[in-house]
Amino acid sequence: MPSEFDLIARYFSRPRVRRSDVVLGVGDDCALLEVPPGRQLAVSIDTLVEGTHFACGAEPRALGHKALAVNLSDLAAMGAEPAWATLALTLPTADEDWVEAFAAGFLALAEVHGVQLVGGDTTRGPRSVTVQVHGFVEPGRALRRDGARPGDLVYVTGTLGDAGLALLAQQGLFVGLDTVAALRERLDRPTPRLAVGRALVGVASAAIDVSDGLAADLGHICAASGVGATLYLDRLPCSTAVRTYVAETGDWSVPVAAGDDYELCVTVPAARQGEIEALAAELPAGLHWVGMIERPPGVRLVLPDGSMLDRAPAGYDHFARDG
Protein backbone atom coordinates (compact mmCIF):
# COMPACT_ATOMS: atom_id res chain seq x y z
CA MET A 1 0.00 0.00 0.00
CA PRO A 2 2.35 2.76 -1.17
CA SER A 3 1.24 6.17 0.05
CA GLU A 4 0.97 9.17 -2.24
CA PHE A 5 4.32 10.29 -0.84
CA ASP A 6 5.96 7.01 -1.85
CA LEU A 7 4.69 7.68 -5.37
CA ILE A 8 6.41 11.05 -5.31
CA ALA A 9 9.69 9.38 -4.39
CA ARG A 10 9.56 7.56 -7.72
CA TYR A 11 10.62 10.75 -9.47
CA PHE A 12 14.00 10.25 -7.83
CA SER A 13 14.34 6.47 -8.01
CA ARG A 14 15.73 6.13 -11.54
CA PRO A 15 19.02 8.02 -11.48
CA ARG A 16 20.46 9.26 -14.75
CA VAL A 17 23.89 9.12 -13.12
CA ARG A 18 24.97 5.58 -12.18
CA ARG A 19 28.29 5.52 -10.37
CA SER A 20 30.29 2.32 -9.91
CA ASP A 21 31.01 3.30 -6.28
CA VAL A 22 27.29 3.07 -5.40
CA VAL A 23 26.74 -0.52 -4.27
CA LEU A 24 23.09 0.07 -3.34
CA GLY A 25 21.17 3.27 -4.04
CA VAL A 26 17.61 4.42 -3.25
CA GLY A 27 15.19 1.81 -1.88
CA ASP A 28 16.68 -0.04 1.12
CA ASP A 29 17.10 1.06 4.75
CA CYS A 30 20.50 2.55 3.85
CA ALA A 31 22.50 3.30 0.73
CA LEU A 32 25.80 1.38 0.49
CA LEU A 33 28.73 3.36 -0.85
CA GLU A 34 32.42 2.86 -1.49
CA VAL A 35 34.91 5.66 -0.86
CA PRO A 36 37.94 5.15 -3.15
CA PRO A 37 41.11 3.95 -1.41
CA GLY A 38 43.31 6.85 -0.29
CA ARG A 39 40.50 9.40 -0.21
CA GLN A 40 38.80 11.19 2.66
CA LEU A 41 35.05 11.76 2.61
CA ALA A 42 33.81 15.39 2.68
CA VAL A 43 30.15 15.88 3.70
CA SER A 44 27.89 18.90 4.09
CA ILE A 45 24.18 19.28 4.92
CA ASP A 46 22.03 22.37 4.25
CA THR A 47 18.33 23.16 4.54
CA LEU A 48 16.29 25.64 2.49
CA VAL A 49 12.99 26.60 4.16
CA GLU A 50 10.02 28.23 2.42
CA GLY A 51 9.55 31.77 3.72
CA THR A 52 13.13 31.93 5.03
CA HIS A 53 15.37 30.91 2.12
CA PHE A 54 12.90 30.94 -0.75
CA ALA A 55 9.55 32.61 -1.36
CA CYS A 56 6.24 30.82 -1.22
CA GLY A 57 5.50 30.01 -4.87
CA ALA A 58 9.17 29.84 -5.88
CA GLU A 59 9.70 28.09 -9.20
CA PRO A 60 10.33 24.40 -8.30
CA ARG A 61 12.81 23.64 -11.09
CA ALA A 62 15.07 26.52 -9.98
CA LEU A 63 14.65 25.45 -6.34
CA GLY A 64 15.75 21.91 -7.20
CA HIS A 65 18.86 23.37 -8.82
CA LYS A 66 19.59 25.72 -5.94
CA ALA A 67 19.10 23.11 -3.18
CA LEU A 68 21.82 20.98 -4.73
CA ALA A 69 23.99 23.93 -5.86
CA VAL A 70 24.40 25.48 -2.40
CA ASN A 71 25.56 22.11 -1.06
CA LEU A 72 27.93 21.46 -3.98
CA SER A 73 29.33 24.92 -3.25
CA ASP A 74 30.44 23.61 0.16
CA LEU A 75 32.29 20.76 -1.55
CA ALA A 76 33.88 23.31 -3.93
CA ALA A 77 35.07 25.33 -0.93
CA MET A 78 36.87 22.22 0.40
CA GLY A 79 38.42 21.35 -2.98
CA ALA A 80 36.46 18.10 -2.97
CA GLU A 81 35.25 16.09 -5.95
CA PRO A 82 31.46 15.52 -5.72
CA ALA A 83 30.05 11.99 -5.69
CA TRP A 84 26.70 11.39 -3.97
CA ALA A 85 23.68 13.29 -2.62
CA THR A 86 20.78 12.50 -0.31
CA LEU A 87 17.55 14.51 -0.26
CA ALA A 88 14.96 15.03 2.49
CA LEU A 89 11.92 16.75 0.99
CA THR A 90 9.03 18.01 3.12
CA LEU A 91 5.90 19.09 1.23
CA PRO A 92 2.44 20.27 2.34
CA THR A 93 0.70 18.21 -0.36
CA ALA A 94 1.64 15.46 -2.79
CA ASP A 95 1.76 17.86 -5.76
CA GLU A 96 3.25 15.67 -8.49
CA ASP A 97 3.77 18.52 -10.98
CA TRP A 98 5.76 20.43 -8.38
CA VAL A 99 7.89 17.39 -7.56
CA GLU A 100 8.49 16.57 -11.21
CA ALA A 101 9.82 20.11 -11.85
CA PHE A 102 11.88 20.09 -8.64
CA ALA A 103 13.39 16.72 -9.55
CA ALA A 104 14.20 17.96 -13.07
CA GLY A 105 16.19 20.91 -11.70
CA PHE A 106 17.92 18.83 -9.05
CA LEU A 107 18.82 15.91 -11.30
CA ALA A 108 19.99 18.11 -14.21
CA LEU A 109 22.62 19.77 -12.00
CA ALA A 110 23.51 16.39 -10.48
CA GLU A 111 24.15 15.04 -13.97
CA VAL A 112 26.45 17.96 -14.86
CA HIS A 113 28.67 17.09 -11.91
CA GLY A 114 28.37 13.30 -12.00
CA VAL A 115 26.48 13.21 -8.69
CA GLN A 116 24.20 10.24 -7.96
CA LEU A 117 21.17 10.62 -5.65
CA VAL A 118 21.55 7.62 -3.34
CA GLY A 119 18.87 8.11 -0.69
CA GLY A 120 16.11 10.30 0.63
CA ASP A 121 13.00 10.78 2.66
CA THR A 122 9.73 12.42 1.60
CA THR A 123 7.50 13.71 4.38
CA ARG A 124 4.37 15.81 4.78
CA GLY A 125 4.70 19.24 6.38
CA PRO A 126 5.63 22.88 5.68
CA ARG A 127 7.78 23.00 2.53
CA SER A 128 11.53 22.59 3.07
CA VAL A 129 14.43 20.89 1.35
CA THR A 130 17.46 19.36 3.08
CA VAL A 131 20.32 18.05 0.97
CA GLN A 132 23.51 16.33 2.07
CA VAL A 133 26.37 16.04 -0.41
CA HIS A 134 29.33 13.70 -0.23
CA GLY A 135 32.65 14.15 -2.04
CA PHE A 136 36.22 12.91 -2.02
CA VAL A 137 39.44 14.71 -1.22
CA GLU A 138 43.07 13.61 -0.93
CA PRO A 139 44.14 13.20 2.74
CA GLY A 140 45.60 16.41 4.14
CA ARG A 141 44.81 18.37 0.97
CA ALA A 142 41.31 19.72 1.69
CA LEU A 143 40.89 23.52 1.56
CA ARG A 144 40.01 24.33 5.16
CA ARG A 145 39.14 27.66 6.77
CA ASP A 146 42.00 27.56 9.24
CA GLY A 147 45.04 27.69 6.95
CA ALA A 148 45.32 31.46 6.15
CA ARG A 149 48.60 33.13 7.23
CA PRO A 150 49.67 36.81 7.40
CA GLY A 151 50.98 37.84 3.99
CA ASP A 152 48.63 35.55 2.07
CA LEU A 153 46.72 37.06 -0.83
CA VAL A 154 42.89 37.01 -0.92
CA TYR A 155 41.12 36.06 -4.17
CA VAL A 156 37.47 35.65 -5.17
CA THR A 157 35.84 33.97 -8.19
CA GLY A 158 33.19 35.37 -10.50
CA THR A 159 31.36 38.56 -9.57
CA LEU A 160 29.97 39.66 -6.20
CA GLY A 161 26.63 41.25 -5.32
CA ASP A 162 24.45 40.05 -8.18
CA ALA A 163 22.26 37.90 -5.94
CA GLY A 164 22.03 40.73 -3.40
CA LEU A 165 20.99 43.22 -6.07
CA ALA A 166 18.38 40.72 -7.29
CA LEU A 167 16.93 40.70 -3.74
CA LEU A 168 16.81 44.52 -3.72
CA ALA A 169 15.12 44.45 -7.13
CA GLN A 170 12.51 42.07 -5.71
CA GLN A 171 11.96 44.63 -2.94
CA GLY A 172 11.26 47.33 -5.56
CA LEU A 173 14.63 48.74 -6.65
CA PHE A 174 14.51 49.65 -10.34
CA VAL A 175 17.32 48.05 -12.32
CA GLY A 176 15.78 47.50 -15.78
CA LEU A 177 14.10 44.40 -17.17
CA ASP A 178 17.07 42.79 -18.93
CA THR A 179 19.26 43.36 -15.90
CA VAL A 180 16.75 41.95 -13.43
CA ALA A 181 16.47 38.72 -15.42
CA ALA A 182 20.26 38.24 -15.37
CA LEU A 183 20.44 39.04 -11.65
CA ARG A 184 17.58 36.68 -10.84
CA GLU A 185 19.39 33.92 -12.71
CA ARG A 186 22.37 34.47 -10.40
CA LEU A 187 20.14 34.41 -7.28
CA ASP A 188 17.99 31.45 -8.32
CA ARG A 189 20.51 29.27 -10.12
CA PRO A 190 23.94 29.76 -8.52
CA THR A 191 26.92 27.99 -10.08
CA PRO A 192 28.96 25.88 -7.66
CA ARG A 193 32.64 26.58 -8.39
CA LEU A 194 33.72 22.96 -8.27
CA ALA A 195 36.42 23.16 -10.96
CA VAL A 196 38.02 26.16 -9.25
CA GLY A 197 38.02 24.39 -5.90
CA ARG A 198 39.67 21.30 -7.36
CA ALA A 199 42.29 23.43 -9.18
CA LEU A 200 43.18 25.24 -5.95
CA VAL A 201 44.01 22.05 -4.01
CA GLY A 202 47.71 22.28 -3.16
CA VAL A 203 47.80 26.01 -3.99
CA ALA A 204 45.33 27.84 -1.71
CA SER A 205 45.96 28.03 2.04
CA ALA A 206 42.25 28.45 2.97
CA ALA A 207 38.88 28.68 1.27
CA ILE A 208 35.19 29.34 1.93
CA ASP A 209 32.14 29.87 -0.24
CA VAL A 210 30.48 33.29 -0.14
CA SER A 211 27.04 32.53 1.25
CA ASP A 212 26.85 35.12 4.06
CA GLY A 213 28.58 37.99 2.19
CA LEU A 214 32.28 38.47 1.45
CA ALA A 215 33.18 40.40 4.61
CA ALA A 216 31.44 37.88 6.87
CA ASP A 217 32.80 34.82 5.10
CA LEU A 218 36.37 36.17 4.94
CA GLY A 219 35.81 36.92 8.63
CA HIS A 220 35.11 33.21 9.18
CA ILE A 221 38.46 32.33 7.54
CA CYS A 222 40.20 34.95 9.72
CA ALA A 223 38.57 33.70 12.94
CA ALA A 224 39.42 30.05 12.17
CA SER A 225 43.00 30.96 11.17
CA GLY A 226 43.67 33.46 13.97
CA VAL A 227 44.44 36.30 11.53
CA GLY A 228 42.80 39.42 10.06
CA ALA A 229 42.41 40.86 6.57
CA THR A 230 42.09 44.00 4.52
CA LEU A 231 39.75 44.11 1.51
CA TYR A 232 40.22 46.76 -1.22
CA LEU A 233 36.70 47.53 -2.37
CA ASP A 234 37.79 48.93 -5.76
CA ARG A 235 39.20 45.48 -6.56
CA LEU A 236 35.95 43.60 -5.98
CA PRO A 237 34.83 41.91 -9.21
CA CYS A 238 31.33 43.24 -9.97
CA SER A 239 28.88 43.08 -12.85
CA THR A 240 27.99 46.34 -14.60
CA ALA A 241 24.67 46.37 -12.75
CA VAL A 242 26.31 46.16 -9.32
CA ARG A 243 29.04 48.64 -10.30
CA THR A 244 26.37 51.11 -11.45
CA TYR A 245 24.34 50.60 -8.27
CA VAL A 246 27.35 51.27 -6.03
CA ALA A 247 28.38 54.34 -8.08
CA GLU A 248 24.88 55.80 -7.85
CA THR A 249 24.16 55.02 -4.19
CA GLY A 250 27.54 54.71 -2.47
CA ASP A 251 26.07 51.54 -0.89
CA TRP A 252 28.85 48.97 -0.75
CA SER A 253 26.71 46.45 1.14
CA VAL A 254 25.63 44.75 -2.07
CA PRO A 255 29.04 43.40 -3.11
CA VAL A 256 30.47 43.29 0.46
CA ALA A 257 27.69 42.03 2.69
CA ALA A 258 25.06 40.31 0.53
CA GLY A 259 25.22 36.55 0.45
CA ASP A 260 23.86 33.96 -1.97
CA ASP A 261 26.49 34.54 -4.65
CA TYR A 262 28.17 31.19 -3.88
CA GLU A 263 31.49 32.38 -5.29
CA LEU A 264 34.67 31.14 -3.61
CA CYS A 265 36.90 33.30 -1.41
CA VAL A 266 40.40 31.83 -1.08
CA THR A 267 43.72 32.79 0.43
CA VAL A 268 47.01 32.00 -1.30
CA PRO A 269 50.61 32.29 -0.03
CA ALA A 270 52.35 35.20 -1.81
CA ALA A 271 54.96 32.75 -3.14
CA ARG A 272 52.22 31.04 -5.17
CA GLN A 273 51.04 34.26 -6.85
CA GLY A 274 52.43 33.24 -10.25
CA GLU A 275 50.59 29.95 -10.18
CA ILE A 276 47.33 31.52 -9.15
CA GLU A 277 47.48 34.20 -11.84
CA ALA A 278 48.17 31.53 -14.49
CA LEU A 279 45.23 29.54 -13.15
CA ALA A 280 43.01 32.64 -13.13
CA ALA A 281 43.62 33.13 -16.84
CA GLU A 282 42.41 29.58 -17.56
CA LEU A 283 39.31 29.47 -15.35
CA PRO A 284 36.02 30.67 -16.89
CA ALA A 285 34.90 31.95 -13.49
CA GLY A 286 38.08 34.00 -13.13
CA LEU A 287 39.97 34.54 -9.88
CA HIS A 288 40.41 38.12 -8.72
CA TRP A 289 42.83 39.56 -6.17
CA VAL A 290 40.85 41.61 -3.60
CA GLY A 291 42.98 41.89 -0.45
CA MET A 292 45.60 40.69 2.02
CA ILE A 293 45.73 38.52 5.11
CA GLU A 294 47.36 40.35 8.04
CA ARG A 295 48.18 39.71 11.65
CA PRO A 296 45.66 42.07 13.39
CA PRO A 297 42.27 40.35 13.77
CA GLY A 298 39.13 41.62 12.03
CA VAL A 299 38.28 42.46 8.44
CA ARG A 300 39.10 46.00 7.30
CA LEU A 301 37.40 47.55 4.25
CA VAL A 302 39.35 50.16 2.19
CA LEU A 303 37.27 52.48 0.00
CA PRO A 304 38.45 53.45 -3.50
CA ASP A 305 39.73 56.82 -2.17
CA GLY A 306 41.98 55.00 0.32
CA SER A 307 39.88 55.80 3.40
CA MET A 308 38.57 53.05 5.65
CA LEU A 309 34.93 52.06 5.76
CA ASP A 310 34.85 52.12 9.56
CA ARG A 311 31.41 50.64 10.15
CA ALA A 312 29.25 47.92 8.63
CA PRO A 313 28.32 49.05 5.12
CA ALA A 314 25.04 50.93 4.80
CA GLY A 315 22.27 48.59 3.80
CA TYR A 316 23.80 45.66 5.67
CA ASP A 317 20.44 45.09 7.32
CA HIS A 318 18.86 44.22 4.00
CA PHE A 319 20.79 41.01 4.22
CA ALA A 320 20.92 40.25 7.92
CA ARG A 321 19.35 36.87 8.51
CA ASP A 322 19.39 33.72 10.52
CA GLY A 323 20.51 30.33 9.31
Place this chain on the structure above:
Amino acid sequence: MPSEFDLIARYFSRPRVRRSDVVLGVGDDCALLEVPPGRQLAVSIDTLVEGTHFACGAEPRALGHKALAVNLSDLAAMGAEPAWATLALTLPTADEDWVEAFAAGFLALAEVHGVQLVGGDTTRGPRSVTVQVHGFVEPGRALRRDGARPGDLVYVTGTLGDAGLALLAQQGLFVGLDTVAALRERLDRPTPRLAVGRALVGVASAAIDVSDGLAADLGHICAASGVGATLYLDRLPCSTAVRTYVAETGDWSVPVAAGDDYELCVTVPAARQGEIEALAAELPAGLHWVGMIERPPGVRLVLPDGSMLDRAPAGYDHFARDG
Protein backbone atom coordinates in the same frame (compact mmCIF):
# COMPACT_ATOMS: atom_id res chain seq x y z
CA MET B 1 28.25 39.03 13.99
CA PRO B 2 26.98 35.54 14.86
CA SER B 3 23.21 35.30 14.60
CA GLU B 4 21.06 33.88 17.37
CA PHE B 5 20.89 30.68 15.32
CA ASP B 6 24.69 30.42 15.25
CA LEU B 7 24.58 30.62 19.04
CA ILE B 8 22.18 27.70 19.09
CA ALA B 9 24.60 25.64 17.04
CA ARG B 10 27.08 25.92 19.90
CA TYR B 11 25.11 23.32 21.84
CA PHE B 12 26.34 20.82 19.30
CA SER B 13 29.89 22.04 18.69
CA ARG B 14 31.65 20.31 21.60
CA PRO B 15 31.15 16.61 20.97
CA ARG B 16 31.44 14.22 23.93
CA VAL B 17 32.36 11.51 21.42
CA ARG B 18 35.64 12.17 19.59
CA ARG B 19 36.40 9.56 16.97
CA SER B 20 39.84 9.18 15.41
CA ASP B 21 38.25 8.78 11.97
CA VAL B 22 36.87 12.34 12.12
CA VAL B 23 39.57 14.53 10.55
CA LEU B 24 37.48 17.71 10.76
CA GLY B 25 34.11 17.98 12.54
CA VAL B 26 31.58 20.80 12.95
CA GLY B 27 32.68 24.29 11.85
CA ASP B 28 34.04 24.27 8.29
CA ASP B 29 32.22 24.09 4.92
CA CYS B 30 32.37 20.29 5.13
CA ALA B 31 33.29 17.63 7.66
CA LEU B 32 36.25 15.44 6.64
CA LEU B 33 35.89 11.76 7.47
CA GLU B 34 37.85 8.55 6.97
CA VAL B 35 36.09 5.28 6.19
CA PRO B 36 38.24 2.40 7.44
CA PRO B 37 39.98 0.37 4.70
CA GLY B 38 37.91 -2.61 3.59
CA ARG B 39 34.59 -1.13 4.73
CA GLN B 40 31.60 0.17 2.81
CA LEU B 41 29.74 3.26 3.99
CA ALA B 42 26.04 2.86 4.90
CA VAL B 43 24.00 6.10 5.01
CA SER B 44 20.38 6.93 5.80
CA ILE B 45 18.49 10.23 6.08
CA ASP B 46 15.14 10.75 7.84
CA THR B 47 13.02 13.77 8.73
CA LEU B 48 10.62 14.20 11.66
CA VAL B 49 8.12 17.05 11.15
CA GLU B 50 6.08 18.71 13.91
CA GLY B 51 2.42 17.91 13.42
CA THR B 52 3.21 14.87 11.24
CA HIS B 53 5.71 12.78 13.21
CA PHE B 54 5.56 14.45 16.59
CA ALA B 55 3.03 16.64 18.38
CA CYS B 56 3.40 20.36 18.85
CA GLY B 57 4.86 20.70 22.34
CA ALA B 58 6.61 17.31 22.26
CA GLU B 59 9.26 16.97 24.96
CA PRO B 60 12.52 18.10 23.27
CA ARG B 61 14.84 15.69 25.09
CA ALA B 62 12.80 12.68 23.94
CA LEU B 63 12.61 14.16 20.43
CA GLY B 64 16.41 14.50 20.29
CA HIS B 65 16.67 10.83 21.26
CA LYS B 66 14.05 9.71 18.75
CA ALA B 67 15.43 11.73 15.80
CA LEU B 68 18.75 9.91 16.14
CA ALA B 69 17.21 6.55 17.15
CA VAL B 70 15.03 6.17 14.04
CA ASN B 71 18.10 6.76 11.87
CA LEU B 72 20.31 4.39 13.88
CA SER B 73 17.53 1.83 13.43
CA ASP B 74 18.18 2.00 9.67
CA LEU B 75 21.86 1.21 10.27
CA ALA B 76 20.80 -1.67 12.54
CA ALA B 77 18.61 -3.03 9.73
CA MET B 78 21.68 -3.11 7.43
CA GLY B 79 23.92 -4.74 10.04
CA ALA B 80 26.12 -1.62 9.99
CA GLU B 81 28.30 -0.26 12.78
CA PRO B 82 27.35 3.40 13.49
CA ALA B 83 29.98 6.13 13.21
CA TRP B 84 28.83 9.68 12.40
CA ALA B 85 25.69 11.83 12.27
CA THR B 86 24.72 15.15 10.74
CA LEU B 87 21.76 17.21 11.94
CA ALA B 88 19.62 19.80 10.14
CA LEU B 89 17.40 21.53 12.68
CA THR B 90 14.64 23.96 11.69
CA LEU B 91 13.07 25.97 14.51
CA PRO B 92 10.47 28.75 14.62
CA THR B 93 12.41 30.70 17.27
CA ALA B 94 15.87 30.57 18.82
CA ASP B 95 14.59 28.94 22.03
CA GLU B 96 17.81 28.02 23.82
CA ASP B 97 16.11 25.93 26.54
CA TRP B 98 14.44 23.82 23.89
CA VAL B 99 17.70 23.34 21.99
CA GLU B 100 19.63 22.48 25.13
CA ALA B 101 17.14 19.72 26.00
CA PHE B 102 17.01 18.46 22.42
CA ALA B 103 20.81 18.35 22.25
CA ALA B 104 20.97 16.49 25.57
CA GLY B 105 18.68 13.73 24.27
CA PHE B 106 20.44 13.52 20.92
CA LEU B 107 23.98 13.52 22.29
CA ALA B 108 23.23 11.05 25.11
CA LEU B 109 22.09 8.42 22.61
CA ALA B 110 25.02 9.30 20.32
CA GLU B 111 27.40 8.66 23.21
CA VAL B 112 25.86 5.24 23.94
CA HIS B 113 26.63 4.14 20.38
CA GLY B 114 29.93 5.98 19.87
CA VAL B 115 28.43 8.28 17.25
CA GLN B 116 30.06 11.68 16.64
CA LEU B 117 27.99 14.62 15.37
CA VAL B 118 30.17 15.94 12.52
CA GLY B 119 28.06 18.62 10.84
CA GLY B 120 24.76 20.41 10.75
CA ASP B 121 22.65 23.34 9.75
CA THR B 122 20.30 25.39 11.94
CA THR B 123 17.58 27.34 10.13
CA ARG B 124 14.47 29.32 10.98
CA GLY B 125 11.09 27.89 10.00
CA PRO B 126 8.38 25.43 11.06
CA ARG B 127 9.91 22.91 13.47
CA SER B 128 11.47 19.82 11.87
CA VAL B 129 14.51 17.64 12.40
CA THR B 130 16.49 15.87 9.69
CA VAL B 131 19.27 13.48 10.66
CA GLN B 132 21.66 11.56 8.45
CA VAL B 133 23.60 8.67 9.96
CA HIS B 134 26.72 7.03 8.57
CA GLY B 135 28.02 3.57 9.45
CA PHE B 136 30.40 0.89 8.23
CA VAL B 137 29.75 -2.57 6.92
CA GLU B 138 31.95 -5.30 5.47
CA PRO B 139 31.70 -5.42 1.64
CA GLY B 140 28.99 -7.80 0.47
CA ARG B 141 27.81 -8.49 4.04
CA ALA B 142 25.14 -5.81 4.56
CA LEU B 143 21.64 -7.05 5.48
CA ARG B 144 19.63 -5.95 2.46
CA ARG B 145 15.89 -6.25 1.75
CA ASP B 146 16.35 -8.34 -1.37
CA GLY B 147 17.94 -11.52 0.00
CA ALA B 148 14.92 -13.47 1.35
CA ARG B 149 14.31 -16.90 -0.28
CA PRO B 150 11.38 -19.36 -0.07
CA GLY B 151 11.84 -21.58 2.98
CA ASP B 152 13.56 -18.84 5.04
CA LEU B 153 12.31 -18.30 8.58
CA VAL B 154 11.00 -14.87 9.68
CA TYR B 155 12.10 -13.48 13.07
CA VAL B 156 11.43 -10.22 14.93
CA THR B 157 13.14 -8.61 17.92
CA GLY B 158 11.57 -7.21 21.08
CA THR B 159 7.80 -6.74 21.26
CA LEU B 160 5.41 -5.38 18.65
CA GLY B 161 2.55 -2.90 19.01
CA ASP B 162 3.63 -0.97 22.09
CA ALA B 163 4.13 2.28 20.16
CA GLY B 164 0.85 1.76 18.33
CA LEU B 165 -1.02 1.19 21.59
CA ALA B 166 0.59 4.34 23.01
CA LEU B 167 -0.87 6.26 20.06
CA LEU B 168 -4.33 4.80 20.73
CA ALA B 169 -3.96 5.73 24.42
CA GLN B 170 -3.14 9.31 23.34
CA GLN B 171 -6.39 9.23 21.35
CA GLY B 172 -8.33 8.27 24.48
CA LEU B 173 -8.09 4.48 24.84
CA PHE B 174 -7.95 3.57 28.55
CA VAL B 175 -4.98 1.34 29.38
CA GLY B 176 -4.10 2.34 32.95
CA LEU B 177 -1.55 4.87 34.18
CA ASP B 178 1.43 2.58 34.74
CA THR B 179 0.88 0.93 31.39
CA VAL B 180 0.58 4.18 29.49
CA ALA B 181 3.90 5.40 30.87
CA ALA B 182 5.68 2.24 29.71
CA LEU B 183 4.03 2.39 26.28
CA ARG B 184 4.88 6.08 25.88
CA GLU B 185 8.51 5.28 26.65
CA ARG B 186 8.48 2.80 23.77
CA LEU B 187 6.88 5.36 21.42
CA ASP B 188 9.01 8.33 22.46
CA ARG B 189 12.36 6.67 23.09
CA PRO B 190 12.72 3.71 20.72
CA THR B 191 15.79 1.50 21.09
CA PRO B 192 17.76 0.98 17.87
CA ARG B 193 18.64 -2.73 17.68
CA LEU B 194 22.24 -2.18 16.62
CA ALA B 195 23.77 -5.14 18.48
CA VAL B 196 21.19 -7.50 16.96
CA GLY B 197 21.86 -6.15 13.46
CA ARG B 198 25.62 -6.63 13.87
CA ALA B 199 25.16 -10.15 15.25
CA LEU B 200 22.98 -11.12 12.26
CA VAL B 201 25.60 -10.21 9.63
CA GLY B 202 26.49 -13.44 7.86
CA VAL B 203 23.43 -15.23 9.30
CA ALA B 204 20.28 -13.38 8.14
CA SER B 205 19.32 -13.35 4.45
CA ALA B 206 17.36 -10.06 4.65
CA ALA B 207 16.39 -7.43 7.22
CA ILE B 208 14.30 -4.29 7.69
CA ASP B 209 13.31 -2.19 10.67
CA VAL B 210 9.64 -2.11 11.66
CA SER B 211 8.70 1.52 11.14
CA ASP B 212 5.56 1.13 9.00
CA GLY B 213 4.13 -1.93 10.79
CA LEU B 214 5.25 -5.57 10.59
CA ALA B 215 2.97 -6.63 7.70
CA ALA B 216 3.96 -3.63 5.59
CA ASP B 217 7.68 -3.89 6.35
CA LEU B 218 7.82 -7.65 5.77
CA GLY B 219 5.94 -6.80 2.56
CA HIS B 220 8.87 -4.55 1.57
CA ILE B 221 11.28 -7.46 2.05
CA CYS B 222 8.99 -9.71 0.00
CA ALA B 223 8.63 -7.17 -2.83
CA ALA B 224 12.41 -6.55 -2.99
CA SER B 225 13.17 -10.31 -2.85
CA GLY B 226 10.41 -11.44 -5.25
CA VAL B 227 8.83 -13.73 -2.65
CA GLY B 228 5.85 -13.83 -0.25
CA ALA B 229 5.37 -14.70 3.42
CA THR B 230 3.00 -16.09 6.00
CA LEU B 231 2.87 -14.59 9.50
CA TYR B 232 1.42 -16.57 12.42
CA LEU B 233 -0.23 -13.97 14.61
CA ASP B 234 -0.17 -16.12 17.77
CA ARG B 235 3.64 -16.10 17.52
CA LEU B 236 3.99 -12.30 17.52
CA PRO B 237 5.95 -11.19 20.59
CA CYS B 238 3.73 -8.74 22.49
CA SER B 239 3.76 -7.02 25.85
CA THR B 240 1.00 -7.87 28.33
CA ALA B 241 -0.71 -4.58 27.48
CA VAL B 242 -0.87 -5.36 23.75
CA ARG B 243 -1.83 -8.98 24.38
CA THR B 244 -4.70 -7.83 26.63
CA TYR B 245 -5.83 -5.24 24.08
CA VAL B 246 -5.95 -7.81 21.26
CA ALA B 247 -7.78 -10.36 23.48
CA GLU B 248 -10.38 -7.78 24.47
CA THR B 249 -10.95 -6.19 21.07
CA GLY B 250 -9.92 -8.75 18.46
CA ASP B 251 -8.04 -5.85 16.80
CA TRP B 252 -4.78 -7.26 15.45
CA SER B 253 -3.82 -3.97 13.82
CA VAL B 254 -1.82 -2.86 16.84
CA PRO B 255 0.91 -5.54 16.65
CA VAL B 256 0.57 -6.13 12.88
CA ALA B 257 0.06 -2.74 11.29
CA ALA B 258 1.23 -0.05 13.73
CA GLY B 259 4.68 1.36 13.10
CA ASP B 260 7.14 3.19 15.29
CA ASP B 261 8.32 0.11 17.25
CA TYR B 262 11.71 0.15 15.46
CA GLU B 263 12.21 -3.54 16.09
CA LEU B 264 14.00 -5.58 13.42
CA CYS B 265 12.29 -8.07 11.12
CA VAL B 266 14.77 -10.51 9.58
CA THR B 267 14.71 -13.61 7.42
CA VAL B 268 17.07 -16.52 8.02
CA PRO B 269 17.75 -19.63 5.91
CA ALA B 270 16.28 -22.72 7.61
CA ALA B 271 19.77 -24.25 7.72
CA ARG B 272 20.85 -21.47 10.11
CA GLN B 273 17.99 -22.06 12.57
CA GLY B 274 20.33 -23.49 15.22
CA GLU B 275 22.61 -20.46 15.07
CA ILE B 276 19.74 -18.02 15.28
CA GLU B 277 18.12 -19.76 18.26
CA ALA B 278 21.46 -19.73 20.09
CA LEU B 279 21.83 -16.03 19.27
CA ALA B 280 18.26 -15.33 20.41
CA ALA B 281 19.05 -16.74 23.85
CA GLU B 282 21.97 -14.30 24.23
CA LEU B 283 20.35 -11.10 22.95
CA PRO B 284 18.51 -8.96 25.54
CA ALA B 285 16.03 -7.87 22.83
CA GLY B 286 15.27 -11.49 21.99
CA LEU B 287 14.59 -12.82 18.51
CA HIS B 288 11.23 -14.52 17.94
CA TRP B 289 10.12 -16.80 15.14
CA VAL B 290 6.90 -15.43 13.58
CA GLY B 291 6.56 -16.87 10.09
CA MET B 292 7.89 -18.28 6.84
CA ILE B 293 9.03 -16.95 3.49
CA GLU B 294 7.20 -18.63 0.59
CA ARG B 295 7.09 -18.48 -3.17
CA PRO B 296 3.59 -16.88 -3.72
CA PRO B 297 3.81 -13.09 -3.45
CA GLY B 298 2.01 -11.12 -0.71
CA VAL B 299 1.93 -11.36 3.07
CA ARG B 300 -0.62 -13.77 4.54
CA LEU B 301 -1.77 -13.43 8.15
CA VAL B 302 -2.86 -16.59 10.03
CA LEU B 303 -5.09 -16.09 13.09
CA PRO B 304 -4.59 -18.19 16.26
CA ASP B 305 -7.51 -20.48 15.24
CA GLY B 306 -5.73 -21.28 11.96
CA SER B 307 -8.03 -19.20 9.75
CA MET B 308 -6.66 -16.50 7.49
CA LEU B 309 -7.11 -12.81 8.21
CA ASP B 310 -8.25 -12.08 4.65
CA ARG B 311 -8.32 -8.30 4.76
CA ALA B 312 -6.28 -5.51 6.30
CA PRO B 313 -6.65 -5.77 10.10
CA ALA B 314 -9.43 -3.68 11.60
CA GLY B 315 -8.04 -0.40 12.84
CA TYR B 316 -5.37 -0.24 10.13
CA ASP B 317 -6.50 3.31 9.38
CA HIS B 318 -5.39 4.48 12.81
CA PHE B 319 -1.88 4.12 11.51
CA ALA B 320 -2.16 4.99 7.82
CA ARG B 321 0.09 7.92 7.13
CA ASP B 322 2.39 9.56 4.65
CA GLY B 323 6.11 9.67 4.87
